Amino acid sequence: MKAGVLYSGGKDSSLMALILKNMGFEVELLTVNFGIYKSWLPALESATNLGFNHRVLKLDDKILRKGVELILEEGFPNNGINYIHHEVLELIANEYSVIADGTRRDDRTPKLNDNEIRSFEDRHNVEYINLQSFGYKTIKNITFNLFEVTNEESNRDNNSDYEVEIRCLIDEIKGHNFSNKLFPKHFQTRVSGWKNNNGF
Amino acid sequence: MKAGVLYSGGKDSSLMALILKNMGFEVELLTVNFGIYKSWLPALESATNLGFNHRVLKLDDKILRKGVELILEEGFPNNGINYIHHEVLELIANEYSVIADGTRRDDRTPKLNDNEIRSFEDRHNVEYINLQSFGYKTIKNITFNLFEVTNEESNRDNNSDYEVEIRCLIDEIKGHNFSNKLFPKHFQTRVSGWKNNNGF
Numbered sequence: 370m371k372a373g374v375l376y377s378g379g380k381d382s383s384l385m386a387l388i389l390k391n392m393g394f395e396v397e398l399l400t401v402n403f404g405i406y407k408s409w410l411p412a413l414e415s416a417t418n419l420g421f422n423h424r425v426l427k428l429d430d431k432i433l434r435k436g437v438e439l440i441l442e443e444g445f446p447n448n449g450i451n452y453i454h455h456e457v458l459e460l461i462a463n464e465y466s467v468i469a470d471g472t473r474r475d476d477r478t479p480k481l482n483d484n485e486i487r488s489f490e491d492r493h494n495v496e497y498i499n500l501q502s503f504g505y506k507t508i509k510n511i512t513f514n515l516f517e518v519t520n521e522e523s524n525r526d527n528n529s530d531y532e533v534e535i536r537c538l539i540d541e542i543k544g545h546n547f548s549n550k551l552f553p554k555h556f557q558t559r560v561s562g563w564k565n566n567n568g569f
Numbered sequence: 570m571k572a573g574v575l576y577s578g579g580k581d582s583s584l585m586a587l588i589l590k591n592m593g594f595e596v597e598l599l600t601v602n603f604g605i606y607k608s609w610l611p612a613l614e615s616a617t618n619l620g621f622n623h624r625v626l627k628l629d630d631k632i633l634r635k636g637v638e639l640i641l642e643e644g645f646p647n648n649g650i651n652y653i654h655h656e657v658l659e660l661i662a663n664e665y666s667v668i669a670d671g672t673r674r675d676d677r678t679p680k681l682n683d684n685e686i687r688s689f690e691d692r693h694n695v696e697y698i699n700l701q702s703f704g705y706k707t708i709k710n711i712t713f714n715l716f717e718v719t720n721e722e723s724n725r726d727n728n729s730d731y732e733v734e735i736r737c738l739i740d741e742i743k744g745h746n747f748s749n750k751l752f753p754k755h756f757q758t759r760v761s762g763w764k765n766n767n768g769f
Contacts, residue, residue, distance in 0.1 A: 370710070388702075391591045392711050467707070474683070474701065483674070490704060501674065502588075502702040504690060507667070510570070511592050 371395045372498075373465035375457065376423070377529045378415035380512040381471030383560040385500055386421055387515070389469060397465075398423045401457050403433040405534040405541075411559060412529035418562040419516075432456045436531075437538050446535070446551055447478040453531050454479030462493035469498040475505050479531075516560045523557035571595045572698070573665035575657065576623070577729045578615035580712035581671030583760040585700055586621055587715070589669060597665075598623045601657050603633040605734040605741075611759055612729035618762040619716075632656045636731075637738045646735065646751055647678040653731050654679030662693035669698040675705050679731075716760045723757035 372389045376382045376398035390396045398421045400412040409425045416423035432453055440449035454470075458481070461468050472480050481489060481497070490497050500508065512518070525533050536548035572589045576582045576598035590596045598621045600612040609625045616623035632653055640649035654670075658681070661668050672680050681689060681697070690697050700708065712718070725733050736748035 388588060388591075391588075393714055474686070486674070486704070490706075496704060496707045496710075498704075498707060499702055502699055504686070504696060504698075506690075507696045507698060510696075514593055 370467060371397060371465060372467040372469055373397050373399050373461055375461070375468075375470040376400050376412050376416060376421075377471070378412035378559050379471065379528070379530075380516060380518060380558055380560055381473055381500055381508060383415065383419060383471075383516060384508060384512055385469050385471045385498070386419070389467075389498070390421075394467065396421055399426050399461065400424075400529050401426045401428055401531070403428055403430040403534050405430060405433065406525060406537045408525065408529050408533035408537075410529070411527055415560045419560065426457075426461070428457065428460060433531075433534055433538060437535055437542070440535065440551060441539065441543070444551065446532075449535070450531055451479045453535075455481070455485070458489060458497075459493075462489070462495050465495065467496045467498065472499045472501070473503055473505060473508060474501050512560075515564055517562045517564050518558050519561050520556055520558050523555050527559060528557045570667060571597060571665065572667040572669055573597050573599050573661055575654075575661070575668075575670040576600050576612050576616060576621075577671070578612035578759045579671065579728070579730075580716060580718060580758055580760055581673055581700055581708060583615065583619060583671075583716060584708060584712055585669050585671045585698070586619070589667075589698070590621075594667065596621055599626050599661065600624075600729050601626045601628055601731070603628055603630040603734050605630060605633065606725060606737045608725065608729050608733035608737075610729070611727055615760045619760065626657075626661070628657065628660060633731075633734055633738060637735055637742070640735065640751060641739065641743070644751065646732075649735070650731055651679045653735075655681070655685070658689060658697075659693075662689070662695050665695065667696045667698065672699045672701065673703055673705060673708060674701050712760075715764055717762045717764055718758050719761050720756055720758050723755050727759060728757045 372394040374386045386396050398416045400409040402409050436449040436453040440446045539548040572594040574586045586596050598616045600609040602609050636649040636653040640646045739748040
């Protein structure tokens with residue numbers, strides 16, 4: 370059975386993909402793009418190095434624009450990112466009957482709570498899977514054994530999170546580097562391949 | 570790294586064991602016993618058929634007795650079962666640094682909520698993993714492809730859940746078949762081996 374996994378090239382969504390592959394799913398990694406910046410390239414590279422099928426999901430930039438509007442209103446990115454993630458899932462549910470993302474137990478946003486998951490699954494007759502089984506420490510230990518990773522200061526060319534296009538659009542609207550005020554600098558872990566070149 | 574998985578022989582805890590094995594953990598399946606009835610035997614058989622190491626954890630029957638007391642007071646088994654599960658986890662945390670059980674997203678009891686998980690992990694410096702990533706439907710589909718299962722009306726000799734010893738103790742205290750009033754008849758799915766004899 371096919372499973373569509375929202376994929377950023379990070380260790381969480383890479384682990385989600387691997388778990389589903391090992392359960393017998395035919396995994397398709399999906400990276401969303403709203404046509405603002407080629408932010409899918411890092412995810413494509415990670416997916417290719419891991420040997421997974423990868424697909425860029427080109428979506429209407431209305432979703433991104435509404436998310437950015439929320440972020441600018443609130444001066445805080447969390448709800449805007451959460452809005453985008455929920456809208457993306459709604460769209461994917463038209464194409465895939467098993468849908469997964471790499472949200473962990475201790476992630477706060479983007480995140481579907483239990484009621485949202487139940488509603489999402491029931492309305493679309495889909496199955497939704499995330500990494501809620503696992504905490505940060507477990508995922509760190511497991512992925513350290515599985516994947517080669519790079520860890521760099523986040524920029525628009527080394528990650529495929531929603532953040533990249535959000536920031537590009539904010540800077541387009543509000544002026545050069547305005548997004549720095551809303552997003553703190555952080556380090557970005559990206560999966561560059563299998564450790565020991567042996568998969569599991 | 571070693572992981573202790575609370576194991577009943579059912580499809581949930583069997584899937585949990587498999588996921589951890591595929592992540593590179595050295596899995597030990599643990600079936601709790603309080604010395605009231607040999608309820609570990611079905612779990613031992615399932616574990617053996619799947620090729621996992623299995624260990625019977627003989628625990629003080631004080632835990633079981635306090636759980637049963639709660640069930641008899643309330644006339645309802647949920648809180649008593651939950652009490653026993655939490656106490657069992659506390660004890661296992663002295664021996665294992667990675668601890669897992671087969672509780673699903675839509676399970677209500679026994680279950681650790683997010684705050685209980687955080688407290689449990691922090692107090693004992695352990696990692697806790699469950700099946701919260703998955704809903705009932707997903708687990709049903711996945712395990713159907715992986716495992717041979719039997720499905721019979723539940724009795725004391727075809728399952729290794731806490732329920733078996735709880736019922737034995739209740740019947741011992743309150744008289745023959747009293748536990749039938751507290752536990753509805755239900756069907757019991759038990760893993761009897763790999764499908765197609767090929768593991769994953």
